[in-house]
Structures are given as structure tokens and as C-alpha cells.
Amino acid sequence: MMQQEIKNDLILRTLRGEAVERTPVWMMRQAGRYLPEYIRLRERYSFFERCQNPELACEITLQPVDIVGVDAAILFSDILVVPQAMGMEVQLVEKLGPFLPQPVKAEEDLQRISVPDVNDKLSYVFEAIRLIKKELNGRVPLIGFAGAPWTLLCYMVQGKGSKTFDEAKAFCYQQPATAHALLQMITDTTIAYLKGQVAAGADVLQLFDSWGGLLGKNDFEVFSLRYIRQIVEALKTEVPVIVFAKGAWGSLAEMAQTGAAGLGIDWCIEPQTARNIAGKYVTLQGNFDPAKLLGPVPQIEKETKEMLRAFGKDRHIANLGHGILPNVPVDHARAFVDTVKAYRFSNS
Structure with missing residues (x-):
């Protein structure tokens, strides 16, 4: 497919390490639950109907670009479409989260799943991407994504969401x-x-290792990073890859060596510390605490500017340190985005 010219390519330039006139901004989970326009669709269609209908996925993906003015669209989908494509039943229960009724518990359970033909099982995602690209018409880049293998294993073994995923960890040990x-x-x-x-x-592609922080540094290498490395290696020459392993900042130096163009960080590590560990040749993405978007707008503006100053000019994509919360007022999300877009580093 021929790449069309992208009018706002700030994120792509930042990921390449080029100088940019301002810091680009997008928000994890920006397409979804805090937007009234999305909630109206949620009332009419089930979660997987929204994911599997390319027209709906396209409409939802474009909403935050139109409404909040972010510098990138991110595909509306879910990390659990991969276990689903591999042959597992996945239910998404509103307000309760994912439920996989037949989790993997032993070696014989692997016979129930397989590496699928993605063009057959996940064609609806590719169709949605083609539609989104057509509708975006080069306004901003489109970010595709997947869950990192460790995070997907957590759900496939535990069978549901968890704060500790102790069953998944026990399975590995x-x-x-x-x-x-x-x-x-x-x-x-x-x-x-x-x-x-x-x-x-x-x-652009982003790999979400939402539960990477549950593993100690050595276990993160063994059960997560060695697989992330394979994925980055396979894709880094095609498009820039961002790795977001929440809570696993002890391994930032190793993640920077994978060839990833960007590393997402959460709010539990200071920008300067992250930069010192990751080195200067990788773009950092983050790290505003999404709960702070519930505070008053002047406070959001003040703290957003403090975050930008802490990261400094270039090699930073402004984002949240995790997904936006469903109860964030839209004008608060917009205040965050607008503050980033208006901010300029002085030449002094």
C-alpha cells in the first residue's frame, strides 16, 4: 500500500529523533469511554460488535481526533482479539472486564489453540485500518497496536482480570x-x-505490556522482554514501534536496546530518571497521571506544563501514564491536549 503524505507528522518525526516545533500529544484509550459520542454507540452495540464492525471501529477511532484534537489516531480494538483469533472464547462484560471461560491450565490445553491465519481471523481489523486511513485522509498518523505476549498470557491463564495475576505467575513458575x-x-x-x-x-505500532510491572527484573526478561524483542525485531524496519510496559521501568535500558523507537512510561518514574536509564537515542512517551485529569482545569494546565519542562524539547510524546479514566470530563481531556499543543520551549 502506498503511504499517503501525512500533514501532521509530529509524532513520526519525534519517533525518528528529529527536532520538532512542539511536543506531539495523544492519550491512551482516547477512543472510547469518556466521550459521550462513544457512550451512545456503546448503548447500541456490544463490545465485540464495535471492534468487529469496520465502520463502527473507524467512527470510534476518529472521534478523539475530531473532538479533542490529538496528534494521532489509535485504532479502536482490544488486545484480546488475539487470544480470540487463536481459538479461545473471550467475553467482555461491561463494567466487569474480560472473561475467558476456558483458560489455559496445562500443556494439553495448548491443543485447543493455534497460531491462526490472521488474514482470515483478524481481517476485520485490517479492513477497519484501511477505512480509517481513507477517512483520516492524511490528517494525522494512525497507531496500530497489540498486547505484549506476557500480558496476553496473564488473561489466557487467569481467565479474567486481576490486580496480581498470581495464577498466571504460578503457571510460569x-x-x-x-x-x-x-x-x-x-x-x-x-x-x-x-x-x-x-x-x-x-x-506506528504500540505494544501494550499492561502487566509487565508484576514481574521482577529477571522474570521480566525471561517471560516478557525476550518475546517483545522478537516482535520489535520483526517490525522495527517497517514502522516505528513504541513499547509500553507499565511499571517495568527497571528494565528501560534493556527495552531501549530492543530497537523500539519509543518507550512509554507511567507516572511512578520521573522523566529525568527515565531519560538517564533509557539513554538519549529513544523517544519517551508519557507520563501524566490520568487521575489528575479529574482535577480543576487550571491545575491540569499547570501540571502539564511542568511535565513538558521535565521531559524537555524533542524525543518526547506527551501522553498519559496509563489509559484515560471513563469519568474524565471531555473539556479536561481537551485542556491537557490544548496545553501541550500551545506550549513552546524558549530558545534561551
């Missing part, structure tokens, strides 16, 4: 060979899936 077989299957599926997203038109 008690049945390491089976865990690694599963992680490799997820990795192979994810590489094919992300290559399909790029072929359909995604300009």
Missing part, C-alpha cells in the same frame, strides 16, 4: 516449558497480526 510454548504461539500470532496492520496502513 510451575510449568515453564508450557508457559514458553504459549508465549511463543502468542508472539508468532502477534508478529503476523502487526505485519497485517502495517500492510493495511498503520503508521
